[in-house]
Amino acid sequence: MNPVDLSFLFFPGGSLGEFNLPREFSTVLSHGKGSKLYDVSGKEFIDYSLSWGSVILGHAHPAVTKAVKKQVERGSSFSYVNEPVLELAQELVKAIPCAEKIRFAASGTEATFYAIRFSKAYTGRPRVLKFEGAYHGAHDVGIMSLFPQKLLPFPAPEPTSAGTSKRIQEEVLIAPYNDLKTTQKIIDQYGEEIACVIMEPLQRCTPPVKGFLEGIRKKTKEKGILLVFDEVVTGFRLAYGGAQEYYGVIPDIAAFGKAMGGGYPIGAICGRADILDLCTESNLGKERYVWFASTLAGNPVSAAASLATLKELRKQGTYQRLHGIGERLRNGFITLLKELGISGQVLGDGPLCQVLFTEKPVVDYRAAFRADREKARQFALGLFKNGIFLNPMGTKLYLSLAHSSQDIKKLLDVSRKELKKLFG
Numbered sequence: 001m002n003p004v005d006l007s008f009l010f011f012p013g014g015s016l017g018e019f020n021l022p023r024e025f026s027t028v029l030s031h032g033k034g035s036k037l038y039d040v041s042g043k044e045f046i047d048y049s050l051s052w053g054s055v056i057l058g059h060a061h062p063a064v065t066k067a068v069k070k071q072v073e074r075g076s077s078f079s080y081v082n083e084p085v086l087e088l089a090q091e092l093v094k095a096i097p098c099a100e101k102i103r104f105a106a107s108g109t110e111a112t113f114y115a116i117r118f119s120k121a122y123t124g125r126p127r128v129l130k131f132e133g134a135y136h137g138a139h140d141v142g143i144m145s146l147f148p149q150k151l152l153p154f155p156a157p158e159p160t161s162a163g164t165s166k167r168i169q170e171e172v173l174i175a176p177y178n179d180l181k182t183t184q185k186i187i188d189q190y191g192e193e194i195a196c197v198i199m200e201p202l203q204r205c206t207p208p209v210k211g212f213l214e215g216i217r218k219k220t221k222e223k224g225i226l227l228v229f230d231e232v233v234t235g236f237r238l239a240y241g242g243a244q245e246y247y248g249v250i251p252d253i254a255a256f257g258k259a260m261g262g263g264y265p266i267g268a269i270c271g272r273a274d275i276l277d278l279c280t281e282s283n284l285g286k287e288r289y290v291w292f293a294s295t296l297a298g299n300p301v302s303a304a305a306s307l308a309t310l311k312e313l314r315k316q317g318t319y320q321r322l323h324g325i326g327e328r329l330r331n332g333f334i335t336l337l338k339e340l341g342i343s344g345q346v347l348g349d350g351p352l353c354q355v356l357f358t359e360k361p362v363v364d365y366r367a368a369f370r371a372d373r374e375k376a377r378q379f380a381l382g383l384f385k386n387g388i389f390l391n392p393m394g395t396k397l398y399l400s401l402a403h404s405s406q407d408i409k410k411l412l413d414v415s416r417k418e419l420k421k422l423f424g
């Protein structure tokens with residue numbers, strides 16, 4: 001049986017999760033190097049997915065590979081404090097403005113899950129406010145109103161998955177991203193019950209409007225609500241200190257993952273010591289004790305990969321380069337849409353980019369929802385066919401330090417061809 005048939009035999013939809021290519025486009029990857037991926041038939045792709053943004057230095061970066069190989073020889077998992085993870089913790093506290101203490105996790109989902117649990121335990125309150133269209137991992141809160149279809153009045157949530165808890169649904173309040181007034185109103189109404197506001201500071205690919213993050217920070221402080229930044233995407237990507245450094249707004253707790261691990265499984269919850277200390281095991285049995293455990297968290301191989309990745313990211317000029325290539329790509333798309341007379345919006349910041357086919361500026365989920373999503377999918381599939389590896393859901397394009405000017409040019413050239421076909 002060929003590899004694609006085999007993958008459809010064993011994996012629902014022939015997919016590992018939320019990367020749903022039609023069968024005729026599906027493939028099986030063999031390896032990756034730099035900005036490229038190769039499938040088992042030898043076809044080369046330029047990778048704009050980057051393992052959902054994890055591989056920020058590019059695939060198989062020599063410094064990361066060397067560090068991992070060295071650590072693997074010394075043991076892969078101890079579930080106990082070890083040299084590499086202690087060194088990593090020190091680096092994170094130095095880098096991340098809100099970080100006084102840290103607990104490691106194995107994924108972004110785990111990190112945000114714990115951030116929410118810490119918030120509920122610390123405040124003794126049951127509710128969580130999240131923004132419509134934001135993703136905070138696969139747990140029940142993380143997927144409330146992730147891709148809502150009914151567009152219910154705020155703050156009513158719509159679960160994006162079956163099998164979620166009705167109780168959790170009742171605890172979640174949904175607000176429109178970038179709409180400070182409506183969010184403040186919801187907070188005024190439910191303030192005493194809200195444990196935390198959890199948010200992607202840059203939501204998906206939509207930047208915060210001026211004053212939005214500052215306004216949320218002020219309001220949450222006023223009401224004794226914890227502010228949680230989900231920096232799983234923005235961490236070490238917009239700036240070395242994440243979105244909190246980039247936008248200058250400091251949360252109480254932040255969750256990290258993806259780029260921090262350089263392609264190896266990792267997650268971290270960091271923040272104020274008085275909050276994080278609630279999980280100290282000697283508190284077991286006390287009212288605010290937080291249970292925290294994760295078998296593979298803090299494993300020395302991921303920590304070694306992370307240390308090597310962060311060392312590369314600390315080099316002079318890294319973030320100018322990441323922002324530079326992102327800007328080049330976004331400007332390229334803006335020019336292209338204008339040249340072809342297509343109504344579209346180009347979103348993103350730093351090494352992130354998304355193209356939406358709509359006349360109206362996109363500042364929140366509802367504006368993105370009203371864009372022509374069918375055209376976006378056709379466009380993404382057209383690119384895929386031409387050797388551009390990306391998520392056909394048409395979410396974001398990720399750029400790494402390994403992407404070259406030629407990679408950007410190729411993407412724009414293929415885009416011109418496909419857009420002409422689609423809109424011609």
Ligand SMILES: Cc1ncc(COP(=O)(O)O)c(C=O)c1O
Nearest residue numbers: 107108109135136137232233257
């Ligand atoms: C903003 C954000 N938070 C959390 C997660 C979950 O991270 P993971 O897939 O590592 O569990 C993701 C994943 O895409 C994400 O984009």
